[in-house]
Amino acid sequence: MSKEVVIKAENISKLYRLGQVGTGTLSHDLKRWWAMTRGKEDPYLKIGAENDRTKTVQSDFAWALKDINFEIHKGDTLGIIGKNGAGKSTLLKLLSRVTSPTTGQIKVKGRIASLLEVGTGFHPELTGRENIFLNGAILGMTRKEILRKFDEIVDFAGVQMYIDTPVKRYSSGMYVRLAFGVAAHLEPEILIVDEVLAVGDAEFQKKCLGKMSDVASHGRTIIFVSHNMQAVQSLCKSAIYLKSGQIVDLGETDKVINNYLSREVKNCIAAEWSSEEEAPGNEYLSIMSARINPKLAEGVDVIDVATEIDITFEFILHKECNLNISLFLSTPSGLCIFNVSTLSVPLGKGRHSSTLTIPGRLLNDDIYTIRLFFVKDRGPVIFSIEDILTFEVVDEPRTGSWFGKWIGAVRPSLPFTLT
Amino acid sequence: MADTIKDNDIDKWDINITSGRGYLDFHFGELWHYRDLLIMFVKKDIITVYKQTILGPIWFVVQPLLTSMMFLIIFSRIANISTGAVPAVLFYLIGTTLWGYFSDTLNVTSKTFTENATVFGKVYFPRIILPLSKVVSGLVKFLIQFSLFLLVWLYYIFIDKKITPNWYILLSPIWLGVVVLLSFSFGTIITSLTTKYRDLIFLVGFGVQLAMYMTPVIIPLSEIHGKKKLFFLLNPLTSLFEAFKYGFFGQGVFDIKWLLYSVAFTLVTLVIGFIIFNKVEKRFIDTV
Numbered sequence: 200m201s202k203e204v205v206i207k208a209e210n211i212s213k214l215y216r217l218g219q220v221g222t223g224t225l226s227h228d229l230k231r232w233w234a235m236t237r238g239k240e241d242p243y244l245k246i247g248a249e250n251d252r253t254k255t256v257q258s259d260f261a262w263a264l265k266d267i268n269f270e271i272h273k274g275d276t277l278g279i280i281g282k283n284g285a286g287k288s289t290l291l292k293l294l295s296r297v298t299s300p301t302t303g304q305i306k307v308k309g310r311i312a313s314l315l316e317v318g319t320g321f322h323p324e325l326t327g328r329e330n331i332f333l334n335g336a337i338l339g340m341t342r343k344e345i346l347r348k349f350d351e352i353v354d355f356a357g358v359q360m361y362i363d364t365p366v367k368r369y370s371s372g373m374y375v376r377l378a379f380g381v382a383a384h385l386e387p388e389i390l391i392v393d394e395v396l397a398v399g400d401a402e403f404q405k406k407c408l409g410k411m412s413d414v415a416s417h418g419r420t421i422i423f424v425s426h427n428m429q430a431v432q433s434l435c436k437s438a439i440y441l442k443s444g445q446i447v448d449l450g451e452t453d454k455v456i457n458n459y460l461s462r463e464v465k466n467c468i469a470a471e472w473s474s475e476e477e478a479p480g481n482e483y484l485s486i487m488s489a490r491i492n493p494k495l496a497e498g499v500d501v502i503d504v505a506t507e508i509d510i511t512f513e514f515i516l517h518k519e520c521n522l523n524i525s526l527f528l529s530t531p532s533g534l535c536i537f538n539v540s541t542l543s544v545p546l547g548k549g550r551h552s553s554t555l556t557i558p559g560r561l562l563n564d565d566i567y568t569i570r571l572f573f574v575k576d577r578g579p580v581i582f583s584i585e586d587i588l589t590f591e592v593v594d595e596p597r598t599g600s601w602f603g604k605w606i607g608a609v610r611p612s613l614p615f616t617l618t
Numbered sequence: 619m620a621d622t623i624k625d626n627d628i629d630k631w632d633i634n635i636t637s638g639r640g641y642l643d644f645h646f647g648e649l650w651h652y653r654d655l656l657i658m659f660v661k662k663d664i665i666t667v668y669k670q671t672i673l674g675p676i677w678f679v680v681q682p683l684l685t686s687m688m689f690l691i692i693f694s695r696i697a698n699i700s701t702g703a704v705p706a707v708l709f710y711l712i713g714t715t716l717w718g719y720f721s722d723t724l725n726v727t728s729k730t731f732t733e734n735a736t737v738f739g740k741v742y743f744p745r746i747i748l749p750l751s752k753v754v755s756g757l758v759k760f761l762i763q764f765s766l767f768l769l770v771w772l773y774y775i776f777i778d779k780k781i782t783p784n785w786y787i788l789l790s791p792i793w794l795g796v797v798v799l800l801s802f803s804f805g806t807i808i809t810s811l812t813t814k815y816r817d818l819i820f821l822v823g824f825g826v827q828l829a830m831y832m833t834p835v836i837i838p839l840s841e842i843h844g845k846k847k848l849f850f851l852l853n854p855l856t857s858l859f860e861a862f863k864y865g866f867f868g869q870g871v872f873d874i875k876w877l878l879y880s881v882a883f884t885l886v887t888l889v890i891g892f893i894i895f896n897k898v899e900k901r902f903i904d905t906v
Contacts, residue, residue, distance in 0.1 A: 207631075215904060216904075292903070293635060294635075295740075295741065295742055296633070296635055296742035297738070297739055297740065297741070297742060297903055298900070298901055298903045298904055299635060299636065299637055299900040299901055300635065300636070300637050301637055302637055303636075303637070304634060304635060304636040304637070305633075305634075305635040305636075306631040306633070306634050306635075307631060307632060307633040307634070307635065308630065308631055308632050308633075309632060310632075311633070313741075319736075319737055319740045319741050320737050320741070322662055322666060324665075324666045324669045324670075325662060325665065325666065329661070329662070329665065332658055333658045333659075333661075333662055336652070336654050336655035336657075336658040337655060337658075337737070337741055337743060338741060339651075339652070339655075339743065340654075341651070341654050342654040342657075365669070
């Protein structure tokens with residue numbers, strides 16, 4: 200049985216002008232206007248390049264979205280995933296009618312509200328009561344609806360005592376609760392939730408997510424935009440994966456997320472050099488290869504926090520010596536997670552290899568880089584190399600209702616009892 | 619299956635977000651849905667002005683009072699510019715009150731897009747609600763200032779006995795309405811253009827100041843002669859201001875031909891304002 204379609208996007212594209220937007224476009228405007236009044240296509244639409252931030256700009260225009268088509272059915276929970284700049288925000292802006300597409304159209308049934316507008320239009324001089332009415336009206340509620348919900352909103356925000364105090368005297372927590380209270384009582388047919396919510400404290404996040412599942416259980420539609428794959432996985436039935444303004448994949452959440460992770464998680468998990476001349480090194484040694492070997496289950500190709508990892512490297516020693524190797528594992532921000540060292544071993548000339556095993560459930564979800572030090576006779580460092588390998592560890596699927604980031608440099612699994 | 623096809627019938631969509639190239643694609647029904655928002659914006663404008671002040675709304679009347687006093691000293695006493703048979707205070711008071719409404723409304727509405735970009739960037743509502751609310755809150759302020767004028771006016775009728783109003787006074791709400799529409803349409807046109815060409819905003823501030831001298835705020839039309847008079851009359855505000863004064867003071871120029879010109883001028887700018895605003899509001903957030 201197919202359900203009613205509540206949002207239908209047909210061929211939507213959005214063109215942005217890069218660089219200076221302002222005066223000096225008068226001639227462009229006139230040309231465009233002239234072309235269009237003659238019924239021709241906008242001459243500047245052809246110039247657009249794909250929005251890939253890694254490439255240098257070749258054109259003054261870029262497509263933030265290109266030929267997007269999708270349908271959302273009533274009661275669906277749809278996740279939109281993609282890296283920064285993939286076009287997620289642009290799509291949200293189009294859906295919430297803040298701006299309009301360059302081509303194509305979106306048809307919508309019912310009222311759309313988005314939780315990214317929390318507190319929009321709050322005026323610091325007005326009292327809590329006045330702001331509830333003002334903000335509610337901005338979000339599209341009529342006075343009657345607000346009156347009906349008023350007590351609930353005040354209750355939800357817990358500001359009964361201060362309802363006639365200007366909100367500029369509110370604590371930031373009260374302010375946010377009141378603002379969210381208004382948005383949460385909108386009762387839209389379609390709710391858009393942005394990941395911005397994730398920055399709130401745990402309690403706030405819980406409230407937001409609670410509200411979302413509440414809305415979903417009432418047969419209404421939710422569009423959830425996030426970087427957080429775990430939250431998307433557990434809240435959304437289907438997902439859209441955007442990249443450079445285009446839909447890469449669309450469908451069942453698990454499938455889309457796997458696709459996303461395998462394409463977007465960039466690892467330098469192997470490096471190899473064919474000859475000693477090219478290999479990094481000096482008169483003491485040359486590093487011939489370095490490799491990360493995750494012990495992955497069948498059909499999985501990303502490293503998550505539970506994955507056991509072997510880090511192996513091979514090198515050619517040019518001079519016989521007592522050698523020990525020291526390995527630093529750091530995050531890109533420069534925080535060293537740990538430093539481990541081998542024993543000092545007498546080694547002869549020739550090829551040698553070394554392997555470090557990092558057990559599963561030790562590292563947190565983050566990006567890690569590896570730095571090596573070769574030490575001779577427990578004294579001088581004869582060679583060091585930075586960032587020889589880089590890999591990303593992603594979060595594992597979670598259950599429950601909390602999807603915030605685990606705090607901490609490491610995320611070990613330790614015996615922790617409760618009786 | 620047949621049912622679902624019926625459900626997807628194009629007529630049943632509530633919102634259709636398109637690239638929006640239609641010139642006359644207005645949604646007046648939607649405006650009605652947002653009428654409470656209009657009221658809330660007006661309330662906000664009024665309340666926030668006198669929050670944490672002692673005198674509250676009284677501050678509204680201080681402004682025309684001080685301006686009139688200044689005009690009285692500079693133009694009437696020092697420069698000796700005649701205001702005709704109308705007492706100078708009364709003449710300046712009505713002039714500054716009306717002009718104050720026009721210029722304030724024009725200044726505020728012409729900044730609609732630039733000043734509210736953050737709100738507009740986050741949530742949708744018919745953008746035209748905002749300049750409309752400024753027009754209405756300006757009217758509330760105008761009415762407070764106007765009652766001050768009425769007090770002075772009554773004094774000159776019954777105690778000083780210098781002026782005699784006539785029945786044309788009953789038409790003044792119409793002239794006021796035209797002034798309201800004119801400030802609104804100028805404002806919407808300017809704000810639509812400033813989203814792209816920011817320099818306009820400086821021109822406007824300057825232009826509005828100059829325009830006051832082309833409007834019978836300080837000098838009555840009867841004191842202007844020759845070619846200059848035509849320039850004055852081409853200003854659509856001139857005959858409106860004069861008609862106002864004609865009703866209240868029994869003095870002034872009441873020329874139906876020029877009044878019709880003003881009304882026609884206003885209607886044309888209003889239509890242009892609506893069209894440009896409607897076109898710009900859909901995508902201005904990309905350029906602001």
